[in-house]
Amino acid sequence: MRRIYRALIDLSLWCFVMYLATFLPCIEMRVDDFDQPAPREQPPPPTVLPEPIEQYLNLGICFHMNRSSCPPKGVCTTLGPGNMSVFCCDMDTNFLKEFLPGILKQNKTHLHVLNATIDELDVSHSMFRRLTSMAFTDGNISKIIGQFPKHSALACFNISNNNLTSDKLQSSIQRPFAYLFNLTVLDASANNLTKFPLSLVHSNRNISVDLAGNNYLPCKHFQKVMETTNSSLVHFLQYNKTFCALDLSFNWFKDVSFVNIDLIKIQKMMNERCREIIPADINCTCAPERLEIIENEVTNLVSVDCAERQLKEMPTNLPPNTVKLNVSFNNITSLEAVGADESYGHLRQLIVDYNDIPNILELEGTKFIGNFMLFSIAHNKLKTIHTYVLSNSFETTGPALSIAGNFIHCDCNTEKTLKPWLLENFKSVPDYKSLECQDGLGPVVDLVESRVCHTPRDWTDYIYYIIGLEVLVLVLLISKVSYDYWVFKTAGYLPWPANKMPRLPCDWLCE
Ligand SMILES: *[C@@H]1O[C@H](CO)[C@@H](O)[C@H](O)[C@H]1NC(C)=O
Ligand SMILES: *[C@@H]1O[C@H](CO)[C@@H](O)[C@H](O)[C@H]1NC(C)=O
Ligand SMILES: *[C@@H]1O[C@H](CO)[C@@H](O)[C@H](O)[C@H]1NC(C)=O
Ligand SMILES: *[C@@H]1O[C@H](CO)[C@@H](O)[C@H](O)[C@H]1NC(C)=O
Ligand SMILES: *[C@@H]1O[C@H](CO)[C@@H](O)[C@H](O)[C@H]1NC(C)=O
Ligand SMILES: *[C@@H]1O[C@H](CO)[C@@H](O)[C@H](O)[C@H]1NC(C)=O
Ligand SMILES: *[C@@H]1O[C@H](CO)[C@@H](O)[C@H](O)[C@H]1NC(C)=O
Ligand SMILES: *[C@@H]1O[C@H](CO)[C@@H](O)[C@H](O)[C@H]1NC(C)=O
Ligand SMILES: *[C@@H]1O[C@H](CO)[C@@H](O)[C@H](O)[C@H]1NC(C)=O
Ligand SMILES: *[C@@H]1O[C@H](CO)[C@@H](O)[C@H](O)[C@H]1NC(C)=O
Ligand SMILES: *[C@@H]1O[C@H](CO)[C@@H](O)[C@H](O)[C@H]1NC(C)=O
Ligand SMILES: *[C@@H]1O[C@H](CO)[C@@H](O)[C@H](O)[C@H]1NC(C)=O
Numbered sequence: 417m418r419r420i421y422r423a424l425i426d427l428s429l430w431c432f433v434m435y436l437a438t439f440l441p442c443i444e445m446r447v448d449d450f451d452q453p454a455p456r457e458q459p460p461p462p463t464v465l466p467e468p469i470e471q472y473l474n475l476g477i478c479f480h481m482n483r484s485s486c487p488p489k490g491v492c493t494t495l496g497p498g499n500m501s502v503f504c505c506d507m508d509t510n511f512l513k514e515f516l517p518g519i520l521k522q523n524k525t526h527l528h529v530l531n532a533t534i535d536e537l538d539v540s541h542s543m544f545r546r547l548t549s550m551a552f553t554d555g556n557i558s559k560i561i562g563q564f565p566k567h568s569a570l571a572c573f574n575i576s577n578n579n580l581t582s583d584k585l586q587s588s589i590q591r592p593f594a595y596l597f598n599l600t601v602l603d604a605s606a607n608n609l610t611k612f613p614l615s616l617v618h619s620n621r622n623i624s625v626d627l628a629g630n631n632y633l634p635c636k637h638f639q640k641v642m643e644t645t646n647s648s649l650v651h652f653l654q655y656n657k658t659f660c661a662l663d664l665s666f667n668w669f670k671d672v673s674f675v676n677i678d679l680i681k682i683q684k685m686m687n688e689r690c691r692e693i694i695p696a697d698i699n700c701t702c703a704p705e706r707l708e709i710i711e712n713e714v715t716n717l718v719s720v721d722c723a724e725r726q727l728k729e730m731p732t733n734l735p736p737n738t739v740k741l742n743v744s745f746n747n748i749t750s751l752e753a754v755g756a757d758e759s760y761g762h763l764r765q766l767i768v769d770y771n772d773i774p775n776i777l778e779l780e781g782t783k784f785i786g787n788f789m790l791f792s793i794a795h796n797k798l799k800t801i802h803t804y805v806l807s808n809s810f811e812t813t814g815p816a817l818s819i820a821g822n823f824i825h826c827d828c829n830t831e832k833t834l835k836p837w838l839l840e841n842f843k844s845v846p847d848y849k850s851l852e853c854q855d856g857l858g859p860v861v862d863l864v865e866s867r868v869c870h871t872p873r874d875w876t877d878y879i880y881y882i883i884g885l886e887v888l889v890l891v892l893l894i895s896k897v898s899y900d901y902w903v904f905k906t907a908g909y910l911p912w913p914a915n916k917m918p919r920l921p922c923d924w925l926c927e
Pocket of ligand 2: 483484
């Protein structure tokens with residue numbers, strides 16, 4: 417029994433020695449004891465894995481290790497030729513400030529810190545100056561501040577999976593990427609960025625960007641990048657897994673949809689089509705209004721501005737997907753084209769202020785009047801407002817009608833129908849108080865029944881008197897004729913005045 421026991425102890429001892437021999441050179445615990453300040457001034461010596469570095473380089477330049485290779489907490493591994501690559505795990509703010517500068521002092525060019533939980537990462541710090549590959553991944557970085565120094569050698573920057581938002585990444589003053597002329601890979605995947613880091617792609621350089629897993633990046637930004645830069649310059653890593661957020665406006669309520677960036681189509685045609693608006697040479701300006709998914713493609717909805725062009729008619733042949741048209745300050749007299757021209761099919765906002773339009777009858781039954789969001793026809797020559805044309809438009813709150821500065825013809829009917837209609841739809845007609853009556857009768861909503869409906873009431877009374885009088889005369893006439901007939905039958909003569917009447921041709925006939 418005793419021998420077995422001793423053998424076991426021997427075995428354990430041997431195991432311990434073996435363990436020390438194998439692992440001790442690789443492990444040097446970071447002195448984490450705050451009671452002993454002296455050792456903290458020495459950075460913990462890095463452990464060494466003399467391996468070729470290439471297998472740890474993504475895309476040839478991005479130094480990246482996975483968690484299974486993590487050194488113990490508080491220690492960094494160096495590897496590769498010249499020990500130039502540094503790998504650390506589970507780093508906190510204290511370690512970043514106290515020890516990392518010492519570790520990076522000796523000509524290090526590659527750094528990967530996995531799971532850094534730090535308050536702020538100051539990229540302008542001199543310790544990062546020599547790095548060509550810098551990765552802080554799978555951690556929690558509260559803020560990235562500073563700006564990489566001018567002519568930084570950095571070629572790859574990986575800040576994947578750090579719970580970053582755009583506010584944390586790019587304050588408006590400091591653009592961290594402004595001077596990264598050598599940057600060819602940016603991995604900011606698996607964060608929650610809401611703005612595309614546009615400062616990156618303005619330089620005329622090839623760059624690979626990984627923004628997968630940032631689903632709230634607006635599609636507009638991607639489209640801008642694809643349109644303004646030569647699209648071959650920006651390459652999206654994980655292209656199929658990169659999504660963008662599309663603000664969908666279904667007339668009045670908004671929703672967000674996440675779409676694959678593959679659905680974004682560059683709309684180079686818009687300006688060409690803008691020049692094809694009829695009449696020619698009026699130089700309307702066209703601008704992208706917003707994006708929407710139409711037929712499985714992210715489509716540019718277009719806004720057209722033809723204000724102050726001395727137009728006498730509505731323009732036609734608008735660019736495809738025109739949703740907004742401004743033709744204010746012209747001399748337009750008819751809205752016929754809205755229903756007749758097919759290019760008005762997607763129109764949701766029409767602004768025809770300061771024109772000469774007399775009525776809105778031509779909009780009856782058009783697609784526009786059934787779907788509009790904004791219809792502004794202020795300062796025109798409307799004489800009446802045919803409310804039935806608009807009858808279905810305000811079923812939901814949201815669409816807005818603007819009619820100020822029209823002087824309409826007001827009578828009792830206006831008071832009886834238009835005024836209550838305005839009061840009922842006041843939310844949809846914000847300027848309802850500014851619809852005026854002509855002849856100085858004041859705003860329509862201030863019309864008083866007794867002023868505009870007085871005369872018609874008198875007239876109807878008068879007509880009743882006339883009708884009563886006529887009935888009376890008729891009754892008298894019938895009684896007189898009956899009396900005459902009776903006298904004629906019984907006494908054989910015709911009473912006055914029938915006997916004094918001259919004979920008429922029909923009397924001969926009767927006899
Ligand atoms: C950046 O880090 C993430 C998370 O660790 C990793 O999945 C990705 O491959 C890295 N990107 C590059 C380009 O090395
Ligand atoms: C970690 O890296 C090794 C190669 O270095 C690879 O074989 C392994 O699959 C990786 N593990 C994960 C979880 O990616
Ligand atoms: C790497 O560092 C270790 C000490 O940590 C040193 O012994 C070794 O010579 C270094 N290798 C190179 C190639 O510099
Ligand atoms: C990341 O590091 C923090 C401490 O710095 C630690 O509490 C946490 O468990 C680590 N996360 C993982 C996934 O290891
Ligand atoms: C660090 O780089 C400098 C010049 O850039 C060089 O003189 C020095 O020898 C390098 N040191 C090491 C340890 O490689
Ligand atoms: C990440 O940091 C934020 C802000 O410092 C903190 O609120 C949050 O709890 C942290 N998350 C984790 C998983 O540590
Ligand atoms: C930038 O990269 C080029 C080669 O791609 C290299 O010649 C140049 O030295 C680099 N610039 C800096 C500042 O490292
Ligand atoms: C991300 O950061 C926010 C604060 O900005 C924090 O409330 C949240 O817990 C963090 N999420 C994770 C997974 O760390
Ligand atoms: C990401 O950002 C969006 C928009 O700012 C926010 O609604 C969402 O909750 C965020 N998601 C996470 C996981 O923080
Ligand atoms: C990813 O996109 C490529 C084209 O860029 C396509 O050929 C491939 O089928 C897509 N993969 C998936 C899983 O959708
Ligand atoms: C439109 O632009 C062309 C060329 O720029 C110019 O010749 C023409 O006068 C412009 N027309 C109007 C109505 O401004
Ligand atoms: C267009 O209307 C403006 C005022 O609205 C007027 O001054 C101008 O003479 C009109 N032009 C034509 C061609 O009728």
